[in-house]
Amino acid sequence: MASTSGKPSKTSQKDKISSETPQSMANPKKAAQDSFKDVASNTIDTNGDARSSGSDNTSTKHLEVPEIAAEDQFDFLVGLLTGSQQEEIEEIKEKIDDLPLFVDRLSEALPEAIIKRGDDRLMIQAFTPVVQKTLDAATQGDPDEFARRLLPSIRRSIRMIVEETVDKVVTQLNYSLEHSLNIRWRIEALQSGRPFSEVVLAHTLKYRVEQVLLIHKETGLLLNQVNHEEGSSEDGDLISSMLSAIQSFIQDSFKVGNQSQLENVRMGDFELFIEQEKDVVIAAAVRGVPTADLEHVLEDATNYLQLVFDKELKSFDGDTSVFEDTEDTLRACLKSDFEVPSKKPNPILIAALSALGLFIVLSLGFNIYRGQQWRGYINTLKSEAGIMVTQENRRGGRYEISGLRDSYAKDPTELLKLHNINPQKVTAKWEGYAATDPILLEQRLKATLKAPATALISVDSNRNVIFKGYACENWSSIALTLTRMLPGVNQVDTSAFESVQCN
Amino acid sequence: MSQKKKICMVGSYGVGKTSLVARYVRGIFSEKYFSTIGVKIDQKSVEYKDSLVTLILWDLYGEDQKQQVHMSYLKGASGYLLIVDPTRPETVDVTIMLQERITESVGELPFIVIFNKKDLKDEWDMEALKKIEDKGWTILETSAKTGESVEEAFYKLTDAIIDSD
Ligand SMILES: Nc1nc2c(ncn2[C@@H]2O[C@H](COP(=O)(O)OP(=O)(O)O)[C@@H](O)[C@H]2O)c(=O)[nH]1
Numbered sequence: 001m002a003s004t005s006g007k008p009s010k011t012s013q014k015d016k017i018s019s020e021t022p023q024s025m026a027n028p029k030k031a032a033q034d035s036f037k038d039v040a041s042n043t044i045d046t047n048g049d050a051r052s053s054g055s056d057n058t059s060t061k062h063l064e065v066p067e068i069a070a071e072d073q074f075d076f077l078v079g080l081l082t083g084s085q086q087e088e089i090e091e092i093k094e095k096i097d098d099l100p101l102f103v104d105r106l107s108e109a110l111p112e113a114i115i116k117r118g119d120d121r122l123m124i125q126a127f128t129p130v131v132q133k134t135l136d137a138a139t140q141g142d143p144d145e146f147a148r149r150l151l152p153s154i155r156r157s158i159r160m161i162v163e164e165t166v167d168k169v170v171t172q173l174n175y176s177l178e179h180s181l182n183i184r185w186r187i188e189a190l191q192s193g194r195p196f197s198e199v200v201l202a203h204t205l206k207y208r209v210e211q212v213l214l215i216h217k218e219t220g221l222l223l224n225q226v227n228h229e230e231g232s233s234e235d236g237d238l239i240s241s242m243l244s245a246i247q248s249f250i251q252d253s254f255k256v257g258n259q260s261q262l263e264n265v266r267m268g269d270f271e272l273f274i275e276q277e278k279d280v281v282i283a284a285a286v287r288g289v290p291t292a293d294l295e296h297v298l299e300d301a302t303n304y305l306q307l308v309f310d311k312e313l314k315s316f317d318g319d320t321s322v323f324e325d326t327e328d329t330l331r332a333c334l335k336s337d338f339e340v341p342s343k344k345p346n347p348i349l350i351a352a353l354s355a356l357g358l359f360i361v362l363s364l365g366f367n368i369y370r371g372q373q374w375r376g377y378i379n380t381l382k383s384e385a386g387i388m389v390t391q392e393n394r395r396g397g398r399y400e401i402s403g404l405r406d407s408y409a410k411d412p413t414e415l416l417k418l419h420n421i422n423p424q425k426v427t428a429k430w431e432g433y434a435a436t437d438p439i440l441l442e443q444r445l446k447a448t449l450k451a452p453a454t455a456l457i458s459v460d461s462n463r464n465v466i467f468k469g470y471a472c473e474n475w476s477s478i479a480l481t482l483t484r485m486l487p488g489v490n491q492v493d494t495s496a497f498e499s500v501q502c503n
Numbered sequence: 504m505s506q507k508k509k510i511c512m513v514g515s516y517g518v519g520k521t522s523l524v525a526r527y528v529r530g531i532f533s534e535k536y537f538s539t540i541g542v543k544i545d546q547k548s549v550e551y552k553d554s555l556v557t558l559i560l561w562d563l564y565g566e567d568q569k570q571q572v573h574m575s576y577l578k579g580a581s582g583y584l585l586i587v588d589p590t591r592p593e594t595v596d597v598t599i600m601l602q603e604r605i606t607e608s609v610g611e612l613p614f615i616v617i618f619n620k621k622d623l624k625d626e627w628d629m630e631a632l633k634k635i636e637d638k639g640w641t642i643l644e645t646s647a648k649t650g651e652s653v654e655e656a657f658y659k660l661t662d663a664i665i666d667s668d
C-alpha cells in the first residue's frame with residue numbers, strides 16, 4: 001500500500017507519482033513527507049534553482065529536468081509539483097512539528113473521534129487495558145477513597161437487588177402457600193405417584209426455556225449452548241445442524257429465498273424458537289407457551305452477539321473456543337415464567353403476615369413497657385435510704401438484682417408490688433450494711449437505746465445526734481457512750497439534755 | 504483445542520453412504536425426518552493428532568431419477584466424501600456429474616472419492632472406474648459391510664481439511 005519497506009529508489013517513486021491517479025496521491029504524499037527529513041536542506045536549494053530558472057522560461061520547465069543529477073530529480077519534481085504550495089506545506093509542517101500546537105488541535109478533534117468510533121469493538125479493545133490499569137492504580141493507591149466514590153452507585157444497585165429479592169420471596173411465598181393448600185393437586189400427585197412439586201410445576205409453569213443454542217449460520221455448527229438443567233446436553237450439535245438443514249430444505253423446496261426464515265419448529269415436547277441474524281442463529285428450546293417478551297430477549301441477544309462477534313463469525317473455521325464468552329448472553333435467554341393465579345396477595349398470607357406483624361409490634365411494645373417498669377423500680381430503690389443497688393439485669397422476662405440493704409431500709413420486695421412487677425420473676429440478693437443516712441441513723445438509735453419517755457433523740461442532716469429532755473444517769477451514760485461509738489455519727493449535742501440521779 | 508467440521512456424504516442412490524456413516528455414529532433423528540428433508544445428520548469425534556475434531560456428518564439423500572441432491576446442503580461444509588458403488592457402473596457417471604455441480608455451486612473443497620463395497624471386488628466394473636482414476640482425485644477403497652478402511656476414510660478427509668485450512 002504505502003511505499004515499500006526500505007528506501008525505494010527515487011526514480012521509481014517518480015514513476016509512481018506520475019502514474020498514480022489523484023485519488024491515490026495520499027500515499028505518495030506521505031512518502032514525500034517522510035523524505036522531507038533527510039533531504040530538507042538541499043531540497044530548498046534545488047527548489048530555489050528550479051524556481052528561478054522556471055521563471056525565466058516557464059514553457060520549457062520540463063526540459064531542464066535532464067540537467068539535474070539523477071538523485072535530485074525526485075526532490076526537484078516534488079518542488080515542481082508543489083511549487084507555489086511550498087510555503088503552505090512549510091506552514092503545515094511547522095504546525096505538526098510544534099508539539100503544543102499539535103496537541104491543541106488533536107484535543108479538539110479527540111472527543112469527536114472517540115464518539116465516532118465509540119461503538120467500535122477495536123476501540124473498546126484498545127481502551128479496556130487502559131481503563132483496567134487505571135482502576136488497578138486507583139484501588140491500590142487509596143482503596144477507601146475509591147470505595148467512597150463508588151458507594152453511591154453501588155448502593156443503588158444493591159437496593160435494587162434487595163428489592164427484587166424481596167419481591168421474589170413474597171411471590172414465591174405467595175405461590176407456595178397458594179398451592180400447598182390445593183387439595184386437588186395433592187390428590188392428583190397421590191393418584192399418579194408423581195411428587196407433589198412436579199404436579200404443581202405442571203399446572204403452573206407457563207413456560208421455561210430449557211436450552212439455548214448458538215448456531216453458526218453458514219455451517220450450521222453449534223458455537224455454544226446453555227441448559228436450564230446442570231450439565232450439557234449432547235444433542236446440541238445435532239439439533240443445530242438439523243435446523244440448518246431444515247432451513248435449507250425450506251428455502252430450496254419452496255424457492256422462498258433468504259427472506260423466509262425459520263421461526264418456530266416443533267420438536268417433541270419442545271418448541272424451538274429461532275432468531276436469526278446475518279451470521280448467527282439463536283435457537284431456544286421452550287417448554288410451554290412463552291410470553292411475548294421472550295422473543296424480544298432472543299432478538300436482542302442475537303443482535304448483540306452478531307455485533308460483538310461479527311469478525312469471529314465471519315472467519316469461523318470450526319474452533320468454537322472464542323465463543324465461550326457468549327455464555328452470559330445466552331444464559332440471559334434461559335427465562336421462565338410461572339402462573340401466579342392471583343396478582344393480589346393471598347388473603348391467608350395477608351392474614352398470616354398481619355398476625356405476625358401484630359405479634360411483633362405487641363411483643364416489642366410489651367417489652368418496652370416491661371423495661372420501663374423495671375427502670376422505675378430501680379430508680380425508686382436508688383432514691384430509697386439504706387439501699388444500694390450494685391447490679392441489676394433484665395433478660396427474657398426475668399429480673400435479677402443485687403446490692404446492699406440496711407435492715408432499717410424499706411423492703412425491696414414490697415416496693416416491687418408498687419411497680420406491678422411479679423416478685424416471683426425477681427431474683428434478689430441483698431447484703432446487710434449499716435447505712436449512715438440521718439433518718440436510718442435516728443431509727444437505729446431509737447431502737448437500740450430504748451430511751452425513756454422523758455428523753456428525745458434526733459439526728460440532723462449533718463448526722464449530729466441531739467439529746468433533749470432528761471433521763472436517769474445510769475441510762476444516759478450508757479446511751480451517750482453507745483451513740484458516740486455508732487458509725488456515721490458526727491457529734492453528740494447534749495446542751496438541752498439533763499442527766500439526773502435516780503434511785 | 505477442539506474443532507467442529509461439517510462434512511457431507513455425497514453419491515448416487517444405494518452406494519452405501521448411510522451404511523458408511525452408520526458404522527460408528529450416534530443419531531437422534533427419526534427416519535421420517537430423513538426421508539422428508541433428504542438429509543440425515545450424525546456426529547462423530549475423531550482424534551486428530553493432539554486434538555479432537557467433531558465431525559458433523561450430513562448424509563445427503565441419493566441422486567436418482569426422482570431426487571436431486573440439494574446443493575445448498577453443501578453450504579458451509581469443510582469437505583465431503585464422494586461415494587461410488589463400483590458394482591454399478593452407472594454410479595460412476597453420477598459421481599463425476601455431482602463433483603462438477605459441487606465445484607460449480609460451492610467452490611473447491613477437500614474431498615475424497617470412496618470406492619465402496621470392497622467386499623464385492625469381484626463384481627467391480629474396472630473399466631468404468633478408470634474414468635474416475637484418470638481424474639487424479641484421491642481414491643480410497645472401503646467396505647461398509649466389513650468396516651474395512653472406513654475409519655481411515657474419515658481420518659484422511661479430516662487430514663485433507665485441516666491441511667487446507
Ligand atoms: N456388500 C456390501 N453392501 C453394502 C455396502 N455398503 C452398503 N451396502 C448395501 O447397499 C445398500 C444401500 O446402502 P445405503 O447405505 O442405504 O446406501 P445410500 O443410499 O448411499 O445411503 C444396502 O442394502 C446396504 O446393505 C458394502 O460395503 N458392502
Ligand SMILES: [Mg+2]
Pocket residue numbers: 520521522562564565
Ligand atoms: Mg442413504
